[in-house]
Amino acid sequence: MKKAKAEDFDWPNLGFNYYDLPYSFHAEYRDGKWDEGKLTNDSTIKMSEAANVLHYGQEAFEGLKAYRRKDGGVNLFRPDMNAKRLHNSAKRLLMVPFPENRFVEAVKMVVKANQDFVPPYGSGATLYIRPFIIGSGEVIGVHPADKFQFHILVTPVGPYYKGGMKPTEYVTSPYDRAAHGGTGQSKVSGNYAASLLPGSLAHKNGYSDVVYLDPRLHENIEELGGANFFGITKDGKFKTPKSPSILPSITKKSLLQIADSFGMEPEETSISIYDLDQFSEAGAMGTAAVISPVGSITHNGNKHVFYSETEVGPYTQKLYDRLSGIQDGDQKGPDGWQVDVPLK
Ligand code: PLP
């Protein structure tokens, strides 16, 4: 793939795709320690054919964004939370985590090096950052690797769900994404591999994404293929599923706090697919999704429409305005949420 050039991008019309940018970050763990790591122009990875990641799936990743501010500077949003989650995901798969206290510095380094690719303020696009760790050590039996690689790639992106702030349609699936006691709480590639088939069936039928139900009873909403779920009750309360097999979303944690500041009495609780009437609005929330209104959910052929199939509801809009206002640097957020990337 050819290296991208900043002048070739049509920022306001960007989709959610990969472009090969000038710099990536690469560090290696061998002989019991992580090396210094460095920026590299090489966006390929060399490893043994017996690397654990290729057979037994030792891989964990993160997703965060760099946001261009009005003053031309660049912010990250709560990157320490991504560092912590990657640490937890790596531990779950018996990988040696890249040191948490070096994670944010490495992210800043790669964003600074690719700063021409952080889309302009107000374009609706951002620079997506994908740090990941793989088991690169050779195995043939089912054992953890003893060598690891940590990489960060970055790529400019537009909205993840096609409509952006226009509501789109979602559908439940008979497939499960993750089991209770499995790896649903970890951001690991295997969860996403399991979601490819149900996701592509949903897309083929015109839906934006799958609504996964709990793997025991297939009754309670878990989350979406690429985001957590929230509903707003008719009396304006913010509810989001509580489950041992969903990703602990950083956007969700942030919105719980924002909803609380709006007096929306946020709650993490069981949400039955048969009790959607309690909600006047619903949405997807995540780094890639930001907040995307859920227009409807179809379950067993029955379509439940929330606020509207074409318009975003007032609570969803208010939450979006606050969250994106903080992320873009237009509004001051709670301490530690906005992290400047020095560009010089
Ligand atoms: N759930 C899944 C399955 C995801 O892939 C994501 C994206 O990271 C999320 C939820 C949202 O998490 P976050 O807000 O930390 O991006």
Ligand code: COI
């Ligand atoms: C993210 O929001 O960062 C994710 O990892 C979601 C993914 C489906 C793109």
